Amino acid sequence: MPVPEPSPVPLRLVRRGEIVVLAHVAPDRTLLELLRETLCRTSVKEGCASGDCGACTVAVGEIGPDGALRTQAVNSCIRLAHSVDGMAVWTAEDLASADGALHPAQSALLACHGSQCGFCTPGFVMSLFVLHQQQGGADVSRDEALHALSGNLCRCTGYRPILQAAMDMKKWSWSASENDVTLQQLKLLQTQPRPTPAVAAERFYALPTTLAEALAWRAAQPEALVVAGATDVGLWITKQQRRFTRILDIGRVAELRRLARRDGWLSVGAAVSLTEAFAALAEDRPQLAPFFERFAGRPVRASGTLGGNVANGSPIGDSMPLLIALGARLVLGSARGQRELAIEDFYLGYRQTALAPDELLLSIEVPLPRPGEWLRADKISKRREDDISAVCLAIWLEVVDGVVRAARVGAGGVAPVPARAHRTEAALLGQPCEGATFEAAARVLGAEFEPLSDMRASSGYRRQVLGQLLRRAHAQRQTGLALDTLAPIAVAPEPRA
Ligand SMILES: Cc1cc2nc3c(=O)[nH]c(=O)nc-3n(C[C@H](O)[C@H](O)[C@H](O)COP(=O)(O)OP(=O)(O)OC[C@H]3O[C@@H](n4cnc5c(N)ncnc54)[C@H](O)[C@@H]3O)c2cc1C
Ligand code: FES
Ligand code: FES
Structure with a gap:
């Protein structure tokens, strides 16, 4: 691997109650590399280098909105070193008194x-x-x-x-007294803002704290890699061995870290962590909590953001089918202004989005629950937790007097983009909310997409399981039982080629 190019801006962090300043840290250096190779914290192990095994787990701490110390477990193998600037970091070597x-x-x-x-x-x-x-x-x-x-x-x-x-x-x-010392040091660091790199620099790790600054960076350096939690981007570095010398980290932008409920909408800033975004969504719709627990593991949800999941545009991302079913809208912004579009219109093709080179995703706007709404989301993956979907399905219905008055169905893993199942929605619309309707819609859904076969599932399996998920959702609606307590999904074996 080529020798990493250093970043001109030093990285400051708190370890064991002391501020450590590190010069010459390359923009794309991972936290694991920094801890093992520069700070000699060899308790931090590299297993998978992809956020899957947890051998590299470390704790990071920052000052929470309430002024108290907030600690999270993160995967250091895919976390970028500069992203912890101004934060506290603990490894297993740092815990004994x-x-x-x-x-x-x-x-x-x-x-x-x-x-x-x-x-x-x-x-x-x-x-x-x-x-x-x-x-x-x-x-x-x-x-x-x-x-x-x-x-x-x-x-x-x-x-x-x-x-x-x-x-x-x-x-x-x-004794939690060490936490007080850490908090004092974090507050001290807060009074010493990180120097801003030169906008025309050839290598930089920009960590803006305001939206205006972030948009100015985006306009000046449209080729720079935008990063939020780096739980997708980190793998491009560790697995694809790609190098990035210009990085724009939007994780500290105050406006992008806001969560607010207003005028019938929940507004989730693009840099709100998956943990916080899922907690807010599940507060409004508690039935979603088990679905969210199946998204990665806790350290990935602590670093990763909802905006990153949406902007990454993976056809097997889990939040997009749900957001499509919920009728979410996206706010995109640049120094030129802001615009809004329905989430399904954001995806133009395989990993292609409507984002212009100078734009950022600013927020995800989710309608609050309405009377008569009914919602289910489920995913099929090989492992219960910490695994990406083979198929994901989310169904939102508005049922009035036993009749489906509005329907939105989002599907993942079945097309090059997260998709809206328009034909299935048409099969549900205006029909009595009963078994025969779901059966007919399940047949339509099974034929609506032409999914690929890959290592996660065959095309035929994906088609069958889509319909079964819809039937299963109806069974749950009838019985009121939790999805976990229902019989496993039955899929007929495919004939061998
Ligand atoms: C072990 C593991 C398990 C996972 N499990 C799941 C899972 O179960 N389901 C699932 O859907 N995903 C899963 N993921 C993928 C990943 O965690 C999510 O996609 C996450 O939401 C990405 O968010 P991030 O902030 O880390 O994005 P990043 O990695 O920082 O960025 C991802 C992409 O989005 C772009 N981007 C980020 N923010 C913005 C913005 N505001 N404006 C414009 N562009 C932006 C970046 O340029 C990049 O192209 C998993 C990942 C790992 C490592
Ligand atoms: S090394 Fe496996 S999660 Fe980081
Ligand atoms: S992997 Fe050996 S103790 Fe856990």
Whole structure:
């Protein structure tokens, strides 16, 4: 690999209560590379280098909107180093107290025999550390432990002792005084804004904090790579070995990190994390919570953004079928002004979007729930969590007096772009909301798209499963049972070629 070109702007972070300043960090250097190679934090392991295994998990901390320290677990292998400028970073080496006492996450793993070969262990320790920080050392249920560890894989110990360790952390006392020191240092860094690189620079990592600044960068450097959480972009660097010398990170733009409800709409800023965006969407529509838990794992949802999912334009992205079904609109902006369009009109072809070279996605506008609305979203993937969809289907209906008065159906994994199933919607519209209608619509849906065969699923499987998802949604509507409790989807075997 060629020697990385340094960035002229130094990177500042807080470690163990001290500010560390690092010069000459290349714009596309990952946090994992920085921690292992520059700071010699070799507890941070590289397993998959794609956000899948959790061996590289570290904790990052920033000042939350309430002024308190907010800690998140992230995958350092796909996180860009400069994105943590002004933040605190912890690795497994940083947890023991000054007198050598282990952190409860470490003591509990030790006591519960939660480690064998140990390769995954620092990553588990960091996820448990974040859970401990977030819970303030209080009781942890098995469910909470499962969710907190959803981004960590262990290939030899087995999960029972690790989950036990999560639930046992409360047995060890821990003083949170180090958090106060970290918070003070973060506040100090806040008073020393990061220097802005020259707009015409050949290599830079721009981290604007206002929309005006971000749009000016975009206009001046339309070729620069736009990055939000880098959970897609990080893989272009680690897996495709691509190099980027000019990066515009929109993750700190205050206007893009806003969530607001007004005039019947939920407005989600493009740089709002998936964690926060999903929490807001599930607050309005609680039935979506299980669907969101199946999107990646917790560290990816902490770094990744809703705007990044939408702008990336993958035909197998999970939020777009849902947003299509909800009737979401996108606000795009440039220094020239703003415009709005329906989300399905944003996708022009395989990974092609309506974004002009000087534009950014600013926000995703989602209508708030209406009386009589009925909504289901489900995805089919090989693994329950932390896996991309083979097929994703979201159905939104407005039912008045037992008749379907409005219908929107979004589908993923069935076309080169996230798609709206217009013919299926027509089959539902004006019909009684009953089994025969869903059966007829399921047959239309099964024939509406011509999906590809790939390693995730064959074309025939995708067509069949689409119809089955619609039938299943109706079964759930009738019984009121959670999707998880229904019988598995049956798909007839395909004839061998
Ligand atoms: C382990 C793992 C599991 C995953 N699981 C899922 C899953 O279950 N479902 C799923 O759908 N996805 C999944 N993903 C993909 C990824 O997490 C999502 O697509 C995420 O939402 C991307 O957001 P980001 O902020 O990280 O985007 P980035 O990687 O920063 O950017 C993605 C693209 O969007 C562009 N972009 C970002 N923000 C803007 C903006 N405001 N304006 C213009 N362009 C912009 C970037 O230039 C880039 O082209 C997974 C990824 C990993 C690593
Ligand atoms: S190395 Fe596997 S998630 Fe980072
Ligand atoms: S202890 Fe070996 S992979 Fe987890």
